[in-house]
Amino acid sequence: MLKSERLHVVDHPLSRQKLAVLRDENTRQREFRQAMRELALVLVSEAARRMPTEAVRVNTPLAPTEVHRISEPVCLVPVLRAGLGMLDGALALLPEATVGFIGLFRDEETALPVEYYANLPRELERYRVMVLDPMLATGGSLSATLAKLKDHGARRISCVSAVAAVPGVERVLRDHPDVDLYVGVVDPELDDRAFIVPGLGDAGDRLYGTL
Numbered sequence: 001m002l003k004s005e006r007l008h009v010v011d012h013p014l015s016r017q018k019l020a021v022l023r024d025e026n027t028r029q030r031e032f033r034q035a036m037r038e039l040a041l042v043l044v045s046e047a048a049r050r051m052p053t054e055a056v057r058v059n060t061p062l063a064p065t066e067v068h069r070i071s072e073p074v075c076l077v078p079v080l081r082a083g084l085g086m087l088d089g090a091l092a093l094l095p096e097a098t099v100g101f102i103g104l105f106r107d108e109e110t111a112l113p114v115e116y117y118a119n120l121p122r123e124l125e126r127y128r129v130m131v132l133d134p135m136l137a138t139g140g141s142l143s144a145t146l147a148k149l150k151d152h153g154a155r156r157i158s159c160v161s162a163v164a165a166v167p168g169v170e171r172v173l174r175d176h177p178d179v180d181l182y183v184g185v186v187d188p189e190l191d192d193r194a195f196i197v198p199g200l201g202d203a204g205d206r207l208y209g210t211l
């Protein structure tokens with residue numbers, strides 16, 4: 001069994017419930033998209049657990065009191081396309097977050113990532129960066145994304161995925177030992193097309209109906 005203090009498996013009844021919907025081949029596009037959004041709420045809550053907060057004073061209708069607000073800016077980075085399926089849920093919890101985008105697809109023959117888009121905020125070192133991508137298979141896409149974010153200055157990075165596979169987790173933690181991974185579940189293996197088994201199929205296709 002994989003063990004690392006950087007790997008956080010969010011084994012919550014709600015994430016189990018959402019994964020049950022996502023994994024089922026009979027789940028239709030609309031329910032799949034909804035379950036992915038809701039799973040993002042659970043995973044992002046956990047990934048935000050260590051964010052720093054600062055005390056501020058407010059007045060309730062009855063009395064002044066001290067409250068706490070997240071004290072550092074957050075940058076969410078969905079990896080297109082499938083990462084978009086988690087963005088809305090993440091923004092529901094972090095509505096002030098800045099959003100950067102990385103576009104990657106896996107070449108069908110080689111399973112290697114091909115970058116086609118990037119739009120990131122300047123001074124990424126100022127932010128807590130949270131990468132959103134439902135699937136972590138070989139780890140090639142996430143490893144390339146993290147290298148790009150670090151080139152742009154990112155220093156404090158967490159990654160949120162619905163389903164990870166053992167080889168992908170090992171690869172990312174080896175390439176980027178300073179990054180935290182928050183995942184719904186870790187599956188054992190990949191098939192000969194580098195799909196996660198049992199996984200949930202192609203997340204982008206199931207979110208957007210391009211089967």
Ligand SMILES: O=P(O)(O)OC[C@H]1O[C@H](OP(=O)(O)OP(=O)(O)O)[C@H](O)[C@@H]1O
Pocket residue numbers: 079080081082083104105106107111113133134135136137138139140141142168194202203204205
């Ligand atoms: O760990 P890896 O082996 O690199 O695979 C994971 C990547 O594959 C999927 O994207 P895909 O290439 O299907 O693009 P899409 O989101 O546009 O469908 C997924 O969303 C990850 O980005």
Ligand SMILES: O=c1cc[nH]c(=O)[nH]1
Pocket residue numbers: 082135137194195196197199200201202203204
């Ligand atoms: O199983 C997998 C692997 C890569 N991308 C997906 O969407 N699913």
Ligand SMILES: [Mg+2]
Pocket residue numbers: 082202203204205
């Ligand atoms: Mg895809």
